[in-house]
Amino acid sequence: MKLQQLSVFLENAPGQLQLPIDALAKAGINIVTLSLADTEQFGILRLIVEDPQKAQAVLEKVGCVVKVTDVLAIEVADQPGGLSHILNVVGKAGLNIEYMYAFTEKRSGKGLLVFRFSDSDAAIAALQTAN
Amino acid sequence: MNRHPISAPDFMQQAALRDTQLSRLRQMVGRAYDNVTLFRQRMDARSLKPADIRSLADVRKLPFTVKADLRDTYPFGLFASPMKDIVRLHASSGTTGKPIVVAYTKDDIRVWTETMMRSFAACGLHEGDIIQNAYGYGLFTGGLGAHYGAESLGATVIPISGGNTERQLMVMKDFGVTAICCTPSYFLHLIDQSQQMGIDMKKLPLRAGIFGAEPWTEGMRERIEAESSLKAYDIYGLSEIIGPGVGIECEHQCGLHIFEDYFLVEIIDPQTLEPVPDGQEGELVLTTLSKHAMPMIRYRTRDITALYPEPCHCGRTIRRIRRIGRRSDDMFIIRGVNVFPSQIEAALLRVEGTLPHYVIVLTREQDLDQVEVQVEVTPDFFSDEVRVLEELQKKLVHSIESITGIRVAVRLVAPKTIQRSEGKAKRLLDKRKM
Ligand SMILES: [Zn+2]
Numbered sequence: 010m011k012l013q014q015l016s017v018f019l020e021n022a023p024g025q026l027q028l029p030i031d032a033l034a035k036a037g038i039n040i041v042t043l044s045l046a047d048t049e050q051f052g053i054l055r056l057i058v059e060d061p062q063k064a065q066a067v068l069e070k071v072g073c074v075v076k077v078t079d080v081l082a083i084e085v086a087d088q089p090g091g092l093s094h095i096l097n098v099v100g101k102a103g104l105n106i107e108y109m110y111a112f113t114e115k116r117s118g119k120g121l122l123v124f125r126f127s128d129s130d131a132a133i134a135a136l137q138t139a140n
Numbered sequence: 141m142n143r144h145p146i147s148a149p150d151f152m153q154q155a156a157l158r159d160t161q162l163s164r165l166r167q168m169v170g171r172a173y174d175n176v177t178l179f180r181q182r183m184d185a186r187s188l189k190p191a192d193i194r195s196l197a198d199v200r201k202l203p204f205t206v207k208a209d210l211r212d213t214y215p216f217g218l219f220a221s222p223m224k225d226i227v228r229l230h231a232s233s234g235t236t237g238k239p240i241v242v243a244y245t246k247d248d249i250r251v252w253t254e255t256m257m258r259s260f261a262a263c264g265l266h267e268g269d270i271i272q273n274a275y276g277y278g279l280f281t282g283g284l285g286a287h288y289g290a291e292s293l294g295a296t297v298i299p300i301s302g303g304n305t306e307r308q309l310m311v312m313k314d315f316g317v318t319a320i321c322c323t324p325s326y327f328l329h330l331i332d333q334s335q336q337m338g339i340d341m342k343k344l345p346l347r348a349g350i351f352g353a354e355p356w357t358e359g360m361r362e363r364i365e366a367e368s369s370l371k372a373y374d375i376y377g378l379s380e381i382i383g384p385g386v387g388i389e390c391e392h393q394c395g396l397h398i399f400e401d402y403f404l405v406e407i408i409d410p411q412t413l414e415p416v417p418d419g420q421e422g423e424l425v426l427t428t429l430s431k432h433a434m435p436m437i438r439y440r441t442r443d444i445t446a447l448y449p450e451p452c453h454c455g456r457t458i459r460r461i462r463r464i465g466r467r468s469d470d471m472f473i474i475r476g477v478n479v480f481p482s483q484i485e486a487a488l489l490r491v492e493g494t495l496p497h498y499v500i501v502l503t504r505e506q507d508l509d510q511v512e513v514q515v516e517v518t519p520d521f522f523s524d525e526v527r528v529l530e531e532l533q534k535k536l537v538h539s540i541e542s543i544t545g546i547r548v549a550v551r552l553v554a555p556k557t558i559q560r561s562e563g564k565a566k567r568l569l570d571k572r573k574m
Contacts, residue, residue, distance in 0.1 A: 020552075
């Protein structure tokens, strides 16, 4: 499943996370999941939200730098080797995983992994072929 | 302190000194008018001929020269001597990435060597002294200027150049160094490092430190003199005029004696361009009196100081200026290198294509000057990948280094976090405690 992910630049300083999160709360936008990548100097907040277009507008309005990227949310079988299979397929296709994180889909209760591939469409094609 | 024979001109009678200045000024203006298009055009525009300069006060009739003139005539446009008579070129950083080029004839080198010898002599140095020259050798005037002066004085020169702190300390201790030339902040760094190497700087035979190429303070002098055996002397100079050796402190360390027989001093109000009374603060303006290859007429140094007309306890008749603490524009000097915000701007522009909001923050950590350029992240350059942002940082660091010659830290900051005043951001934040 292809999803639109929002990334927000954060300085690595106390309270930086507050601004985007508060803005989304005030606008009534539900955050499905988030992940934070940080270095010594800066951080990148990655968000999956219910309404990415609206969220982007809200965040930009409060002064955030926002980038929208396609990511893939993949259901991973709850058994040994589930992730290994996926890595194997994309590795053979010569695709890079830039980063990944996990969350649980509320309605179904299923575990999902979010992948940011160097090329989302190529990754989808490779996974479909393998299945 | 015994007077070194080379220092004789420092003690010239006032009347003789002013006569020397006037006759040299008139000759120099004549040469500049005859050989440098820019000077001739500017004097012609004022209907001024060299013969109109009849007294020292007449210097005020002459037009000012500014750093931009050197840039606009890059590389050789201000030379007054044919290349066959020019024996040396030096260069320093300019405002747009192009350096400022300066030239010397044999006689210019002789004069420079003499003013450096007189500088060392004023600090009590002579034959038999072992001088560690840690100014950079190369296009920068510091290294070779100090080298020629020290060698001609008959001292033993160690041409170690800058950098490699451990080797500097080893040489200082093992060779029995009695004097060192470097930036004051670098010497403080040497003091700090000496403790780790188990060297007691208070027990070395070091007698004199000839410190320049950056602004420094009485506080730094106190610390240097408390934590080492030497007396710390402030030396002043700039490539456009000659290099180091325009002025130096004597043993009384109460302002810098300018070698007035070679350099004519004026202090002006940088706004009105009118002279200010003696003792009052203003911008230092210098005219070279002997230079052949590249004479400078009323060069605006942008250095803020004051002229002390009263005689010094040392007996020198050449007058003193107050220690230079700040400049009238926002050029800053970092580790001896002149850097302009416009150079940083050019470097950022080169990487990003458009100019991001930025601010240059200067700090002093462990007595070494640090530069951090904070750059606001723009949507065009933001990425969801850490690697991409880190690469951007590296590119910015590299671009700034290639234009300014100094390595700075680059910090990416959130948009709109850099303070703007009336739409224009303040480009330089100097947090160094001076
Ligand atoms: Zn004196």
